[in-house]
Amino acid sequence: MTTSETADGTGVVPSRELGRLEQLPIRRIVLTILTIGLVVIVGGGILKTLTLSGAEHLGWAFWANLVVIGLALGAVYALIALGYTLVYGILRMINFAHGEVFMTGAFVSFFFAQAYAASGFLNRSPWLSIAILLVVSMAVSTGVALLLERICYRPLRNAPRLVPLITAIGASLFLQNTFQGFFGAEPRGYPRPDVLSGTISIGPVSFDKMDPVVFATALIGMFVLNRFVQRTKTGRAMRAVSEDREIASLMGIDVDRTVVVTFVLGGLLAGIAAVLYAMTFGQVSATMGFLPGIAAFTAAVLGGIGSIPGAALGGLVLGVSESVGPYLLLSGVHVPSPFELRAVITFSILVLVLIFRPGGILGTGEAEKV
Amino acid sequence: MQQRTLAAMIGLVVTAMVGVACSSGSSSAPGGGGAADCNTPPGCVTVDAGAPIEIGTLLATTGATKNLGLDSLYGVELAVDYLDGTFDGTDGQLDGHPIKLVNETDGCSADGGQKGEQPLGSDPQMVGVIGTSCSSASLGVADKFFSDKGITIISPSATNPALTSEGTHQPYWFRTAHNDRIQAAVASDFAYQKQGWKTAVTIHDESPYTQGLTDGFKANFEAQGGQVLSEEAVNSGDTDFKALLTKIAQNPPDVIYAPDFNPVCALLVKQMADTSGLENTTYMGADGCSDPTFLSIGGPAANGSFLSGPDLTSFTGGDFYKNDFLPAYKQLAGSNPISVFHAHAFDAMNIMMNAIKQVAVVNSDGSLTIQRSALRDAVQNTNGYQGVIGTLTCTPLGDCATSVTIGVYEVPNVGFKDPNAKPVFTETKTLADVQ
Numbered sequence: 001m002t003t004s005e006t007a008d009g010t011g012v013v014p015s016r017e018l019g020r021l022e023q024l025p026i027r028r029i030v031l032t033i034l035t036i037g038l039v040v041i042v043g044g045g046i047l048k049t050l051t052l053s054g055a056e057h058l059g060w061a062f063w064a065n066l067v068v069i070g071l072a073l074g075a076v077y078a079l080i081a082l083g084y085t086l087v088y089g090i091l092r093m094i095n096f097a098h099g100e101v102f103m104t105g106a107f108v109s110f111f112f113a114q115a116y117a118a119s120g121f122l123n124r125s126p127w128l129s130i131a132i133l134l135v136v137s138m139a140v141s142t143g144v145a146l147l148l149e150r151i152c153y154r155p156l157r158n159a160p161r162l163v164p165l166i167t168a169i170g171a172s173l174f175l176q177n178t179f180q181g182f183f184g185a186e187p188r189g190y191p192r193p194d195v196l197s198g199t200i201s202i203g204p205v206s207f208d209k210m211d212p213v214v215f216a217t218a219l220i221g222m223f224v225l226n227r228f229v230q231r232t233k234t235g236r237a238m239r240a241v242s243e244d245r246e247i248a249s250l251m252g253i254d255v256d257r258t259v260v261v262t263f264v265l266g267g268l269l270a271g272i273a274a275v276l277y278a279m280t281f282g283q284v285s286a287t288m289g290f291l292p293g294i295a296a297f298t299a300a301v302l303g304g305i306g307s308i309p310g311a312a313l314g315g316l317v318l319g320v321s322e323s324v325g326p327y328l329l330l331s332g333v334h335v336p337s338p339f340e341l342r343a344v345i346t347f348s349i350l351v352l353v354l355i356f357r358p359g360g361i362l363g364t365g366e367a368e369k370v
Numbered sequence: 371m372q373q374r375t376l377a378a379m380i381g382l383v384v385t386a387m388v389g390v391a392c393s394s395g396s397s398s399a400p401g402g403g404g405a406a407d408c409n410t411p412p413g414c415v416t417v418d419a420g421a422p423i424e425i426g427t428l429l430a431t432t433g434a435t436k437n438l439g440l441d442s443l444y445g446v447e448l449a450v451d452y453l454d455g456t457f458d459g460t461d462g463q464l465d466g467h468p469i470k471l472v473n474e475t476d477g478c479s480a481d482g483g484q485k486g487e488q489p490l491g492s493d494p495q496m497v498g499v500i501g502t503s504c505s506s507a508s509l510g511v512a513d514k515f516f517s518d519k520g521i522t523i524i525s526p527s528a529t530n531p532a533l534t535s536e537g538t539h540q541p542y543w544f545r546t547a548h549n550d551r552i553q554a555a556v557a558s559d560f561a562y563q564k565q566g567w568k569t570a571v572t573i574h575d576e577s578p579y580t581q582g583l584t585d586g587f588k589a590n591f592e593a594q595g596g597q598v599l600s601e602e603a604v605n606s607g608d609t610d611f612k613a614l615l616t617k618i619a620q621n622p623p624d625v626i627y628a629p630d631f632n633p634v635c636a637l638l639v640k641q642m643a644d645t646s647g648l649e650n651t652t653y654m655g656a657d658g659c660s661d662p663t664f665l666s667i668g669g670p671a672a673n674g675s676f677l678s679g680p681d682l683t684s685f686t687g688g689d690f691y692k693n694d695f696l697p698a699y700k701q702l703a704g705s706n707p708i709s710v711f712h713a714h715a716f717d718a719m720n721i722m723m724n725a726i727k728q729v730a731v732v733n734s735d736g737s738l739t740i741q742r743s744a745l746r747d748a749v750q751n752t753n754g755y756q757g758v759i760g761t762l763t764c765t766p767l768g769d770c771a772t773s774v775t776i777g778v779y780e781v782p783n784v785g786f787k788d789p790n791a792k793p794v795f796t797e798t799k800t801l802a803d804v805q
Binding site for chain 2: 186285
């Protein structure tokens with residue numbers, strides 16, 4: 001977006017009269033055309049979908065149902081996205097292994113879940129067993145996040161940006177393949193207590209019993225995180241390090257400790273997300289971290305990477321647009337199987353948000369190079 | 371600007387040179403003595419005296435579908451074991467040569483097929499290949515690759531119709547697996563005639579296997595008077611189908627026909643139970659779903675759903691299968707069969723070895739010369755071979771199972787859990803019936 005840079009990179013614009021063509025605000029014109037086009041396409045699609053009649057008519061209960069599904073999924077994305085955004089805020093690096101932090105929590109808690117299901121404990125005291133599963137998953141994810149920080153990132157803290165990024169990708173592959181090597185590549189079924197199986201109805205809207213549980217748990221997690229960052233001394237230190245690491249260190253803040261706390265927080269949230277996700281969709285596998293990881297990273301960028309409320313909002317927006325978007329935009333124009341085009345819709349939204357707001361929905365507006 | 375043009379030109383020249391090098395490499399036919407004509411491509415394989423005959427396997431032995439691949443690999447290994455006439459754990463010999471299996475994985479995808487075929491195809495001693503497990507790894511990938519190299523390949527479980535259709539069939543590709551024209555027709559007979567289902571929704575994942583089945587099902591189901599309400603598609607890596615199922619529940623069909631692989635099959639059936647509106651909709655899948663993962667992930671939600679596949683109780687080699695084959699399988703694998711194509715793989719390997727026996731020329735020094743095109747012709751001329759799964763006669767288009775009995779199993783009474791499980795519906799069709 002920078003226009004002041006010249007070809008030779010000196011950043012000095014030679015002063016001369018601007019030509020007619022150059023005086024035109026090209027960027028604004030392009031954006032305006034894009035906006036009009038978008039409004040027409042999106043508006044047209046939505047209008048056609050909502051005016052479908054007869055057997056094809058989709059009632060509001062259907063849309064409400066999709067929103068509930070999207071909010072639950074989005075809440076999980078938000079929890080993972082917070083891990084990306086916290087680390088980015090402090091270290092200005094993308095922790096691409098975060099999807100695997102999520103996976104390890106889910107995978108290890110699976111062994112407990114399986115044992116509880118086999119012994120009947122899962123159905124006898126579902127809430128207690130879910131609490132234990134959450135604790136196990138959070139502990140494992142946090143442990144893995146800490147190891148990552150200590151082994152892969154801390155030695156490279158002052159290296160060029162690209163180095164820890166590559167390390168992160170390497171660590172991600174390492175964790176995936178290690179789990180695949182130890183526990184096999186086949187996916188395993190994650191049990192769900194009977195209390196949470198099946199559907200529940202509120203008026204004409206009925207949805208999976210798991211959805212409200214996921215949403216509420218994730219909200220509590222995000223609320224606690226927000227309180228922690230805003231109200232505690234450590235939280236204040238985190239914000240200070242995020243603003244300027246060197247100055248914070250000069251002010252007597254232990255940067256290493258703050259970074260560790262950041263990774264702990266990211267790991268804890270990923271651990272919560274892992275159990276919720278595995279229980280909702282019913283499986284764990286060594287590669288399960290990849291897609292939610294990418295989606296959560298997208299959510300973090302969408303909301304404005306580095307911003308905590310941004311990650312939460314980005315996750316929810318992404319979740320809802322993933323479940324509602326394809327049907328709302330494409331049903332009316334009779335595109336076959338809109339479901340398959342979820343990723344297209346989601347990433348179009350990401351691209352559009354970044355065109356209009358390069359820093360993300362709640363971002364600061366600074367365009368960062370990865 | 372000038373620098374860039376220069377770079378582009380250098381790039382072009384390098385590419386062209388590599389291209390020339392490659393094409394000159396592949397056109398040189400391996401020379402060899404013996405009576406067979408080894409000078410015309412694809413030439414011959416010469417196996418030195420006492421050296422092993424190399425046969426490759428390209429099966430889905432890793433990843434989410436590894437049960438499907440391992441099950442077939444056990445079948446192949448058992449065929450080598452049985453070469454001496456008994457299942458005793460010692461491998462038999464062919465014309466005085468041991469068999470050496472070179473195992474690669476097809477990854478159950480076009481990508482995986484491409485990776486796995488390379489080491490097999492670049493080995494000049496490779497005589498034949500058993501594979502692939504999945505249609506996606508064969509169609510336009512391994513079938514073409516091995517046919518170009520003149521290596522005969524027999525698949526135990528790739529069932530997509532296009533693999534043996536006029537125009538798309540590759541000359542060196544065969545299968546003992548059924549053609550999905552038959553499986554789709556039986557599935558729709560079961561759905562419409564036996565169950566009386568009138569409406570269906572199909573789900574595929576864009577892979578040749580799943581799409582071949584859903585297309586075939588739709589054609590047959592609608593020809594009988596049923597109605598396919600919508601044809602949906604998912605991505606093969608998806609695990610979240612809640613939005614899709616919610617949409618389907620707006621106008622619930624009698625059956626959701628989604629013949630995919632696990633975990634997609636299992637997750638669909640599991641998530642159907644948590645979607646309101648689908649209480650009266652039944653899930654139906656096919657042989658790709660037929661491995662223990664379906665039960666372990668699907669859990670109680672899987673009970674009452676239906677899976678079609680080879681009817682294991684209809685094998686003409688039934689006594690041999692029950693009394694000799696299955697105990698040997700158990701000994702080797704440590705469990706009951708983990709999928710449904712082990713017998714197909716056993717027969718495929720036997721057809722391959724029989725053909726080698728027919729065409730191999732034993733030279734005076736004890737070495738063997740196997741002419742590649744003759745081996746292919748010998749496999750194609752397989753006529754009335756008494757296999758475990760039935761009588762096999764290979765057609766010019768590569769189908770060796772011309773008359774097939776497909777069973778529909780009601781979970782949890784499935785063939786991959788208990789080989790004696792009775793299907794709730796069974797039907798025999800020939801290729802001619804479904805043309």
